[in-house]
Amino acid sequence: MLRSLHRWPGLLAAVLVLALSLSGVALSVFPAVEAISAPAAVTGQTVADLAAKVLATHPTVEQIRRAPSGRITAYWFVGDTPGSAVIDPATGQDAGTADPSALKTWLTDFHRALLLGDAGRWTTAAGALAMLVLSASGCVLIARRQGGWRRWFAPMRGPAAGRWHGELARAAVATLTLSALTALWMTAATFDMLPADEANPAFPAQVSGQMGLSPAAMPALSSVPVAELRDLTFPYAGDATDAFALTTAQGSGFVDQGSGALLDWAPNGPWARVGEWIYLLHTGEGAALWGMLLGLLTLAAPVLAVTGTLVWLRNRRNRPALAGMARADKAETVILVASEGGSTWGFAKALGQALQKAGGSVHLAPLSSYAPASYAAAERIVVMAATWGDGDAPASARSALGLIAEAAPHPTAPLAVLGFGDRSFPVFCGFAEDIDAAARAAGWQMLLALDRIDRQSAQAFARWCAALGDAIGTPLSVIHQPEPPRTLPLALVSRRDYGEAVQAPTAILRFALPRASVIDRLLGRGLGRFQPGDLLGIVPEGSTVPRYYSLASGVQDDFVEIVVRKHPGGLCSGLLLDLAPGQAVRAFVKSNPGFRPDRSDAPLLLVGAGTGIGPLAGMIRANARRRPIHLWFGARHPQADFLYADELDGWSASGHLATLSTAFSRSAARQYVQDRLRTDAERIRELVSKGGRIMVCGGREMAQGVRETLAEILAPAGVSPSSLKAGGRYAEDSY
Structure with a gap:
């Protein structure tokens, strides 16, 4: 309901809001020009x-x-x-013509009444009302997206159009709300709808x-x-x-x-005095700097109209229509979806069509609309939830856990939860697990035990649908093959090979960055913006399942770089390590917001082993602010697989890297990175006491060993990896 309240006024009034905001931006320049050009009065005159x-x-x-x-x-x-x-x-002499600017006169009449007199004034008032509704509903939607009002200013994630829309809305919502309210006040005053005490x-x-x-x-x-x-x-x-x-x-x-x-x-009287302030706040006349700021922030309105339309189009594309869908209060089966990229909606539609074919009525909706009290005819409720990042909710469903915890369960309909994820990530289907736990704690009757779909497996989904059919007494045969991700060709520019001497072939692969226009990025085409620690998905020929590699570069580096080790029988790693410069693979970028440095100046402790150095090297390269970064790196042998050795020396000299500590398991010292951490225990405790953040990247066993070692090191200081993670100061990217 709230999304509809935000969506339809925006779409229907987009042209009107564009006209009013652009004319308002133009008018905001005139007070500043007048203030600059007007001769000043003598002090005390x-x-x-x-x-x-x-x-x-x-x-x-x-x-x-x-x-x-x-x-x-x-x-x-x-x-x-x-x-x-x-x-x-100062002199009483003429200083210029008093004839009004024809442009200003036209813009003023257009902005106030669309050149249509009283009818136009009512129309512009409708535009202001639409802007007010958009601002209010947008605030609530942003709070939901961010996971609550306390996270209002937390970094946003998601596709470019939605992220830009949210960021601009946060910056301009106060000004747009003020403009809408003052416009409505001035319209009411024009038509003598307010008390007059001038x-x-x-x-x-x-x-x-x-x-x-x-x-x-x-x-x-x-x-x-x-x-x-x-x-x-x-x-x-x-x-x-x-x-x-x-x-x-x-x-x-x-x-x-x-x-x-x-x-x-x-x-x-007070109404007249308030009216003067309203006029100043809306026009900026009498406060030139405010007028310019007002105009600048109002300029966000046309951009919001464009990005909002793009978000709507993207959502329509990602949410396939279910023909013959029943209303929420009439449906026997309610399917609620939480998806970041949209692929989970395809599975939901396939299930909905199968239930309809079996004679049932189905309602399909986003999980953010969760409202059990409105599902009057429901016999079952199905939640299909993808997991994002380090066990997080998709951006559109951050408020879902709170809704499940606060709303009473449906009195008769049981609940089934199905998770979608990727086992290569540390927290597989973590968000679906959280939903299942929250539902059980809230008292829901569960129709099926929690199940998980790995990498959009059509076979696993078919088996789960058959189990659902057995539970409801309706045979279900569902075959859904998801569309492969949209990929771009990446041409290899250069490669550096390591590890042959220790039987662990590894390469740093650098690809040319494909060019994409702003429109391409807004529409989700191209690689978009990415940072070190995000993921490069590569789809090998003959496969629909992508393999992910942590990025060792950001878009500002103007290249795409990954570190790959060849695994015996590995389809994708073998393909990549056989590439020669000039050859290409097809790939896409997947955001990984849970594994990024924060923006503070506190010490950053990076711990990596083997190919885990990739994203950490990218973060050091991007450290233009010279934040104190301390790296612990483990490999087999300093002459065989010391990845980025030359760059690390250069970054240490330039101040990008504060300290480097290494451990080699096949050298004379025979150390693992955990051993080196114990050697530096006192320094680690000191850095953490200064607010340091820890980031770990490497194999799962290595990550677990590092976590246990750090728990020992930090115990005397009364902290642990778990407590640091809860405070946003510990992150892992393991594989």
Whole structure:
């Protein structure tokens, strides 16, 4: 429901919001231009001094106005011919034309009413209301995406269009909300829908009847600074019964032209004062810097419209439509999906079609819409959840565990949870396990035990569907072959070979970075942005299952680099180590947000062995800030497989790497990296006490050994790898 509330106003009002935001951005420039170009008043100058100087220049002056930008304009008649000019308050002389800019006039009318009068004002008000709905619903959706309001400013992840949409929305939502609210206020004020208490004093019953006193000698005008002036209207020439009409930021009144005394005064009420602030906040007139900032942030609106549309198109593509889908409250089977890349939706659709074919009614929805109370006719609920990163939820389902914990279970329908993941990752189907545990803790009746699908296996999914069919008494035969990931050809540029002497052929492979336009990146084409520690997926010929290799480079390096060791019988590693420069493989990038350095200046402790040096080397290479990075690296022999040896020396000299500690298992010392960690135990405790973060990369056995060794080392300090991980200070990438 909330996503629909956010989606449809955005799609339906996209053109209107684009028009209003772009015209608003253009108008935001004018207050700054006026403030810069307007002659400044003399410090401490009063309205009395200003009026006297203008009167000396233009004896028939009728009115002086001061705009919020500080620009002062005088109006007069010479005979029957009107005149006007921008005034230099220091001299009272003309400083420029007062004729309004045709462009500004057109933009103002377009922005306020689309050049359509009152009907246009109502239309722009509808656009402002749509913007308000988008801002409010977007805030809640971002909180859900991030896993709660406390994680509002946490780094975002996911495809480029969705990430850019969320980042821009976080930056601009306060300004866009303010613009929408102030626009609605100003529309209501235009149509007299708000209380009016602007000062409107009655003309005084008695005046002195005298004339000729210079404004410079008038006490009432001498007490008003020019900065407070809004309007000064002169009495009719030769009419002793008339008076000066004075309007300031505080109110309005009349000044006797003979004595200079204030005859009557009426202050503005609270509604009028609020109205002035509303006008300033919406237009920036009177606060040039705010106007420019307002315009800059409002410029996010058209970008949000574009990225929002791209997100909608991507979601439509990733969520295949289920023909004949029942409403949530009418469906016998409710299938809820949590997916990052969209592949899990294909499995969900295949299951839904099989259930429909068997005569059942099915509702298919994202897990983020979880609401058991609305599934009135449900006989069963199925959750199909992919795992992202280090056991994390997909971006769209971060709030799911909280929803499951807080909402009461369905009174009659049991629950089945099916996880999708990759066994090569340390936490296989960790998010599905969390859902299953949360559901059991909340009191759900479970239809099936938790099951897991490895690497989108069609055979494993078919077996699970058959088990589901047995549980509900409906035979189900489901064959779903997922689409292979979209790949790009990567041409090998260079390779460096190691390890032959120790029977462990290993190579550092560097590929050319394919070029992609901004549009390609927004649409999810190309490799997109990546960092060291992200994953390069390679699909060998004759296989649909990708193999993943940790990236030793980031997009800023302008190349794609991985470290590969040949495994006996390894289809992909054999393919890669047989490559010659100029040959290519097909690949794609998968984000790995759980294995990235944080952005602090605290010490970074990197521990790697063998090919695990790859992403760690990439992180050191990217350390332009010279953050203190300390590396512990283990290999077989310093002359056989000391990967990145020359680069590590160079990075140490340049300050990219603070310290390097090595361990070689087939050298005279015969040390493993765990042994070297024990040797440096005191230094490790000191670095961790300074807020140090630990990152470990290598084989699973090595990672487990390092974890146990660090537990011993850190125990005297009262910390452990587990407690550091809970605080975001310990990460592993094992294989």
